[in-house]
Amino acid sequence: MAPVAGAGKGRxxxxxxxxxxxxxxxxxxxxxxxxxxxxxxxxxxxxxAINVIWPDSAFVRxxxxxxxxxxxxxxxxxxxxxxxxxxxxxSLVSGVTTLGDVAAxxxxxxxxxxxxxxxxxxxxxxxxxxxxVVSPGSAIELQSDAAGFEASEAPPLSQVITDLVPSNxxxxxxxxxMLQIIVFAILFGVAVTLAGERGQHVKNLFEDLNAVxxxxxxxxxxxxxxxxxxLIARTFADQGLDVILPLAKYFxxxxxxxxxxxxxxxxxxxxxxxxxxxxxxxxxxxxxxxxAFSTASSNATIPVTLKTAEERLGVDNGxxxxxxxxxxxxNMDGTAIMQGVATVFIANAYGVxxxxxxxxxxxxxxxxxxxxxxxxxxxxxxxxxxxLRQVGLPVEGIALIIGVDRLLDMTRxxxxxxxxxxxxxxxxxxxxxxxxxxxxNPEAGVIEAGKA
Ligand code: ASP
Numbered sequence: 001m002a003p004v005a006g007a008g009k010g011r012x013x014x015x016x017x018x019x020x021x022x023x024x025x026x027x028x029x030x031x032x033x034x035x036x037x038x039x040x041x042x043x044x045x046x047x048x049a050i051n052v053i054w055p056d057s058a059f060v061r062x063x064x065x066x067x068x069x070x071x072x073x074x075x076x077x078x079x080x081x082x083x084x085x086x087x088x089x090x091s092l093v094s095g096v097t098t099l100g101d102v103a104a105x106x107x108x109x110x111x112x113x114x115x116x117x118x119x120x121x122x123x124x125x126x127x128x129x130x131x132x133v134v135s136p137g138s139a140i141e142l143q144s145d146a147a148g149f150e151a152s153e154a155p156p157l158s159q160v161i162t163d164l165v166p167s168n169x170x171x172x173x174x175x176x177x178m179l180q181i182i183v184f185a186i187l188f189g190v191a192v193t194l195a196g197e198r199g200q201h202v203k204n205l206f207e208d209l210n211a212v213x214x215x216x217x218x219x220x221x222x223x224x225x226x227x228x229x230x231l232i233a234r235t236f237a238d239q240g241l242d243v244i245l246p247l248a249k250y251f252x253x254x255x256x257x258x259x260x261x262x263x264x265x266x267x268x269x270x271x272x273x274x275x276x277x278x279x280x281x282x283x284x285x286x287x288x289x290x291x292a293f294s295t296a297s298s299n300a301t302i303p304v305t306l307k308t309a310e311e312r313l314g315v316d317n318g319x320x321x322x323x324x325x326x327x328x329x330x331n332m333d334g335t336a337i338m339q340g341v342a343t344v345f346i347a348n349a350y351g352v353x354x355x356x357x358x359x360x361x362x363x364x365x366x367x368x369x370x371x372x373x374x375x376x377x378x379x380x381x382x383x384x385x386x387x388l389r390q391v392g393l394p395v396e397g398i399a400l401i402i403g404v405d406r407l408l409d410m411t412r413x414x415x416x417x418x419x420x421x422x423x424x425x426x427x428x429x430x431x432x433x434x435x436x437x438x439x440x441n442p443e444a445g446v447i448e449a450g451k452a
Contacts, residue, residue, distance in 0.1 A: 030448075031446050031447060031448060032221060032224065032225070032287065032446075032447040032448070033286055033287040033446070033447075035224075035225040036224050036225050036228045036287055036290050036291075037286060037287075037290060038225070039224075039225040039226070039228045039229040039232075040228050040229070040232050040290050040293065040294060042229055042233075043228060043229040043230070043231070043232030043233040043236070043294075044232050044233075044236050046229075046233045046236075046237075047232060047233040047234065047235060047236025047237040047238075047239075048236050048237075048240065048241060050064070050065060050233070050236075050237040051236060051237050051238075051239070051240035051241075052240070055240075060237075061237075065233075065234055065237045065238070066234075068230070069230040069231075069233050069234040069237070070230075070234055072226060072227060072230040073227060073230040073231040073234055075223075075227070076220075076223055076224070076226070076227025076228075076230065076231065077227070077231070077295055077297070077300055079220040079223070079227075080220060080291075080295065080300040080301070080303060080304075081176075081299070081300050082220070083213070083216060083217055083220060083302075083303040084176065084299060084300065084302050084303065085173050085176055085181065086213050086216075087213050087214075087216075087217065087302065087303050087306065088178065088181055088182070088185065088302065088321070088325045089173065089181055089184075089185050090206055090209045090210050090213050091210050091213070091306065091317060091320075091321035092181075092182060092185035092186065092189065092321040092322060092325070093185050093188050093189045093192065093206045094189075094203075094206040094207050094209070094210040094317065094321065095189070095316075095317045095318040095319070095320070095321035095322060096185065096186055096188075096189025096190060096192075096193070096318075096321075096322075097189050097192045097193055097199070097202075097203040097206060097207075098203075098207070098317065098318050099189075099318040100193050102190055102193075104318075104431065105186065105190075105322070107431070108319055108322055108323065108427055108431060109322070109326075111427045111430065112322070112323045112326055112327070112423060112427060113330075115423040115426065115427065116326075116327060116330055116331040116419075116423060117367055117371075119265060119266075119269075119331070119333050119419055119422075119423065120331060120332065120333050120336045120366070120367045120370060120419075121363055121367050122261070122265050122333075123257075123261045123265065123333035123334070123336045123337050123340075123419075124336040124337060124339065124340040124362065124363050124366050124367065125340075125363060126257050126260055126261050126264075126265070126337065126340075127254075127257040127261075127336070127337040127338075127339075127340030127341050128340045128341075128343075128344065128359055128362065128363070130253055130256060130257045130260070130341070131253055131257075131340060131341040131343075131344035131345065132344060134249060134253045135344070135348060136249040136250040136253050136341065136344065136345045136348065137249070137250060137344070137345035137346065137347075137348035137349040137400075138348040138349075160371070163179070163180070164179055164180065164183050165180070165183055166180035166181075166183065166184055169181075169184040172184060176299070176374070177374075178299065178325055178326075178328065178329040178374060179326075179329055179330075181325075182322070182325055182326060182329075186322070189206075192206075210317070214307065217303045217304070217307055218447070220303070221304070221447065224291070227294070228290060228291070228294045231294040231295065232293075232294050235406060235407075235410070239406060239407060243403045243404055243407075244404055244407070246403075247400075247401060247403065247404045250341060250342070250345045250401060250404070251404050251407075251408065253341050253345075254337060254338050254341045254342075254408050254411075254412075255408075255411065257337045257340070257341060258334055258337055258411055258412060258415045261333055261334075261337060261415065262334075262414075262415045262418055262419075263278075263282070265333075266278070266281075266418060266419065266422040267282075269422055269426060270422060270425065270426070273426055274425060274426045274429050276425065276429070276439060277440075280439065280440070280442070281313065281421075281422070281425065281439075282418075283442070284308065284312040284313055284439075284442075284445075285308060285312075285418055285421055287304065287308065288301060288304045288305050288308045288417055288418075288421065289414040289417065289418060290414075291304045292305075292410075292413040292414040292416065292417045293410045293411065293413065293414045294410070295377075295413070296377040296378070296406070296409045296410045296413050297375060297376050297377050297413060298327075298328040298329075298332070298375025298376075298413055298416045298417050298420070299328050299329075299374055299375045299376055300376075301328070301375075301413070301417050302324060302325055302328050305324050305327075305328070305417045305420055305421055306320055306321065306324045306325075307445075308421065308445070309324055309421055309424050309425070309428075310445075311438070311444065311445030312438070312444060312445040312446075313421065313424075313425050313438070313439055314428075314434055314435035314436065314437070314438030314439040314444065315424055315425055315428040315433065315434055315435075316428055316431075316433035316434065316435070318433055319424060319427055319428040319431055319433045319434075320424050320428065323420070323423060323424040323427055324420055324421070324424055327416075327417075327419065327420030327423060327424065328375045328416075328417070328420060329371075329374060329375060330370060330371045331370065331416065331419055331420055331423065332370040332375065332380070332412075332416045332419075333415055333416060333419040334411065334412025334413060334414070334415030334416045334419070335366075335370060335379075335380040335383065335412050335416060336366045336367065336370060337412060337415070338380055338384070338405075338408055338412050339362070339366045339369075339380065339383065339384045339387050340362060340363075340366065342384055342398075342401055343362050343384075343387055343388065343391065343393065345400070345401065346388065346393050346394070346397030346398070346400065346401075347391075347393055349397060349400055350393065350394060350397060352392075352393060354391065358391045361390055361391050362387055362390075362391055365386060365387045365390045365391075366383070366387050369383040369386050369387060370383065375413070375416060377406075377409055377413075378405065378406075378409060380405075380409060380412065381398055381402065381405060384398060385398060425439075
């Protein structure tokens, strides 16, 4: 295969490996995006109806909600998780070999770190300012029987760094340790490139495997509308909306901060730094956001975020295969927002005044806590325990907000992956690893419902 064009010029202009669908043929037919959005809304309506109409029916609970919705939803999430490790490994090795330029890799990694940490710091600042203005929790009466919450210690920085290198790559894959898989895949990809002629077969093999795994993603996505319906219906049947009422101020402050960050910060970044139409971006991110919302897991959503970045947004595999899984692990803006508002809420509830020093500590701890913590459901609360401990607030305060956390977890996960895709798009553009035509074409990468 021809050497990477422009690699020596320090710019990535490698061959695109898009897996773009023909837009013709989707006209007049339901697209997958439309279907999963309808499924999400239908799931919410059915779930709320069950919660209101049959709150105490054992039959509905055991057979319909836990049995039917629970089983199908679990199968769908397992299907997504099944794709994550093979996809990240194959896609990243393939991306690195196509990149063929270690310096470009370092540059992309450095940009990703700066953007990921920077946007998280902005996110939590928005959250703290909004929470300071709205002041949620000041009218709360603490329940004396508030259940305790186990705080785990933040691992020391030296261990986080040491843990980046897998002593056993197979174990790293078995455990789904994303950072270790990323490090192994990058080193492997670099070695394939260094092997020159001898590495060529391996390079081709991984390129082909990448195309195959992408079709595997397509297969799992066929059941997405049903999976999304079941996950959402079950959550709403379990939760109902009345859990929100006692915590309405906290809940809506988090939602407002999430919306401000998603549409404000990302919108500005895209239009000012990337010179791209943010509305088009958000419209193309809808399906991935619904996946994140229904699974509450950035990790499980990696296949969809990656597919969206490459096929809908026009980002080259060389950038997306690196920055998307990295972002799913280290970039959690939505989670940081919840932590900022929750800290102010708990401080108010306990009548503790937070000063500027504490605010800065919250920003720093929440930003660092998100690094190295996998994007899985509910992990934000565990990280919150570290933040609270750092500013000397009672960790048991978490019990106050746990009731609404599932709904917020779903929403903040959608913001987390939108942040990953925003940074990915901006970096790709700066690296000239971006196809503007694909981005501008509303039909690019659209999947017809029922097709893999
Ligand atoms: N569920 C979130 C994610 O996967 C993390 C969290 O906030 O708990 O991104």
